[in-house]
Amino acid sequence: MSGTIRARELGKKYRQYSAPWRRLLEWCTWGAYQGHREMWALKGINFEIEEGEAVGIVGQNGAGKSTLLKLIVGTTQASEGSFEVTGEVSALLELGMGFHPEFTGQQNALMALQMTGLDEDSAQELLPEVAEFSELDEFLLQPFRTYSSGMQMRLAFAVATVRRPHVLIVDEALSVGDAYFQHKCIRRIRTFKELGTTMLFVSHDPAAVKTLCDRAILLDGGKLIQEGSAEAVLDYYNALIAQREKDASIEQRRLEKARFQTRSGDSAIKITEVDMADAAQRSVRSFTTGEPATIECSLIFNQPMEEYTVGIMIRDRLGNEVFGTNTMYLDLDTPRRGEGETLKVRFSLKLELGYGPYSLTVAVHSPLGHVERTHDWIDNALSFHILPKDAQRFAGVANLSVNAELDTSE
């Protein structure tokens, strides 16, 4: 059997020296002087991957994903524990295969194929296949440096998959390139999977991991914190991120006021807290399309106020206004409040939004038609993510709940 990966108490440490002379001193004294700081990129990792499995590796930046892949590819060695990979490994690490910018795509492809141990003739024989899959045509005879990132990825993917390896590692490679080529890659990955290739897949796109992988491993801070079905691990991961983002935003609010640089207003009424919660009243920062949510704004009155409007605005990642409303549009009569009194305004809405990051702007101001007075205005009061629901995918930010029907009559 080939294509299995087994890790037992696997650990990888990097030695960090604050200055080169510390290393020199350590070497010269045969380690009697310890000048380095140990940085464990991975520690106590245990897992087994069987032949033909597709496994997603999930984790935030710095979780140890790249180090794990490097160990599997064999470019770096484990510091402790045992580690065993059987069969031939083909990898697309950080989008590349170490191509040389001055050489043509074809020369680079030839070189990369020979680097897997093929002789020149066998490598030559595979070139037409690389050309066909990458669809680079006459660009194959141009220097690699002239390639766009999409073209670079097309060539790398075509070379890495020209022969079916026992283990295929794809690290973020599918995030560049157009949709057409992404689908082409995914089709090839699926075919390989059916033929028994073990797949390791790293992506920041949860949907891609869910659709391609049977299983997922969640790494965090160099430790394997969860392993299971791709669905379950990703849900856990999203919750983890949401919790972190929330903690971070609270932390940031406490630590640096700079985050609210775009805060403005006369402070007659102040917004003291903004929160977002799901249907179960849990404070979260990621939702799926169509999920009901509440946005809660807490206010404190620094002077008595009779007429005021509380509003929210959801913006997409580019800052475009996606949706906004306020108490006046909603025909809500805001009550008179005295100095020192507080008020909570709760907006309930269904997040019929396309997937991606969004930010929320919250404001208290005088009602329209009056002399414009802004009491408190906070751009980017919080940010949240919309994750795609499996059932229906779509493009854009607005979910218009489409039904399509086919008419075959003439």
Place this chain on the structure above:
Amino acid sequence: MVGRLQALWAYRTFVTSMVVRELRARYMGSLLGGLWALATPLMLILIYMLVFSEIMRGKVGARGEPLDYGLFLCTGILIWGYFSEVVTNCQSVFLEYSNLLKKMNFPRITLPVIVLATATFNFFLVAILFVVLLLIVGRFPGPAMISFLPLLTIQQGLAVGLGILLGTLHVFFRDVGQAWTVGLTLWFWLTPIVYHIEIIPEKYRALVALNPLTPLFVSYQNIVLEGAWPEWQTILYPAVVAVLILAIGLGVFLRLSGEMVDEL
């Protein structure tokens, strides 16, 4: 070690393709291509033979022939070029190929081999050029020429050993690159290349004799100028040093190659 040698053999076509690629890269895009490889040494040889022989007439060589100094200088400088190219390129080869080392898993020992093979090919062209010129001026030294083979093998063994040692250390200490540049210049002048060993005062000669390249270069010059066979007992010292340095270089490389990628 045996495993590494097997891996090297398995990657022989990779090595040859890389050498071809290196050579091609050097002259790619130029109109005359590989001819430029010969232009510089040809120019050097002509200048040394014609100009320096006039200036330094009769300063070296037993018979005091007119071209003696030119041949003396050419021999030393061309062979020094071969030696220094291998050490200099080896000591930076792991850094130069860091992009490849980080992304692909292949035997790293192939890289110094690629450097050696590329330099050997270049030197081969230059050597042919030099021999042709020797024939033209009627100074071909005869059968003693064959002894260049063992002598150059010892010299390049030393070069590769030192190159691997420095190249490995260079990954961990970037100062190695600077130090080598300085050391190379010093070494050049400590080797009898532009001057004859005889002109060194007796009391300093022991110092120059410490340099393992000295007996080799003296032999080269004697072969070319006099057609004399080397005094083999003088070669023992460089041979021992070469084996030692090669062993140390490979030992350090084997010990540290695992950590290497972490530092690139």
